[in-house]
Amino acid sequence: MQVIKLQNSPYDANAYLVDGRILVDVGMDAHAIISQLENIIEPGKLETIVLTHCHYDHSGGAAQVAAAFGAKIAIHRDDVSLLNNARGSASLLFGMKAPSIVPDILLSGGETFGELEVIHTPGHTPGGICLYSARAKALFSGDTVFPDGSFGRTDLAGGNATKLVESIRKLMLLDVSVMYPGHEDIVNRDANEQIRMSLMMASQYS
Numbered sequence: 001m002q003v004i005k006l007q008n009s010p011y012d013a014n015a016y017l018v019d020g021r022i023l024v025d026v027g028m029d030a031h032a033i034i035s036q037l038e039n040i041i042e043p044g045k046l047e048t049i050v051l052t053h054c055h056y057d058h059s060g061g062a063a064q065v066a067a068a069f070g071a072k073i074a075i076h077r078d079d080v081s082l083l084n085n086a087r088g089s090a091s092l093l094f095g096m097k098a099p100s101i102v103p104d105i106l107l108s109g110g111e112t113f114g115e116l117e118v119i120h121t122p123g124h125t126p127g128g129i130c131l132y133s134a135r136a137k138a139l140f141s142g143d144t145v146f147p148d149g150s151f152g153r154t155d156l157a158g159g160n161a162t163k164l165v166e167s168i169r170k171l172m173l174l175d176v177s178v179m180y181p182g183h184e185d186i187v188n189r190d191a192n193e194q195i196r197m198s199l200m201m202a203s204q205y206s
């Protein structure tokens with residue numbers, strides 16, 4: 001599995017291009033993402049934009065990038081009602097009005113995109129997902145878990161601390177060698193241990 005972390009601003013969520021045809025999250029700056037993708041892939045080769053959840057820092061540029069490449073947008077069905085809502089998408093935190101994103105694929109969990117499997121991990125938002133490749137032992141963790149025992153906040157619309165702990169417990173069942181979080185740096189070592197720390201820390205706050 002080939003993963004390229006695209007460049008964007010520190011306010012943006014991480015955007016990862018997987019095997020040249022799947023984009024995991026977009027960030028807010030569609031122009032930055034489009035110009036990089038144009039240098040890496042042929043037009044029409046981007047198949048799917050998978051949003052880990054509805055928040056604007058992950059989804060803000062999705063409609064423009066999808067239009068530029070003819071890609072489909074996938075998001076969990078439980079986050080759809082929040083996606084284009086100023087409070088639900090937290091766009092107001094970024095001083096922006098809510099986007100207008102029309103999802104093409106509504107997820108429930110268990111779907112696959114290439115070798116990535118969708119795992120429903122509610123808690124940060126109701127329809128938060130992670131993506132896991134068993135072959136590559138790679139986890140795209142969205143805003144569910146971050147490096148060094150950090151975890152997603154549960155005080156925004158639809159957040160639920162109890163569900164977040166249950167979701168992190170699900171991630172504990174996976175063997176993870178590389179973790180690609182929604183923010184901060186890629187984790188190349190001790191990923192299982194860092195997820196275990198996140199579970200411990202999140203459990204204390206639920």
Ligand SMILES: [Zn+2]
Pocket residue numbers: 013055057058143182183
């Ligand atoms: Zn985020």
Ligand SMILES: [Zn+2]
Pocket residue numbers: 053055124143
């Ligand atoms: Zn978020």
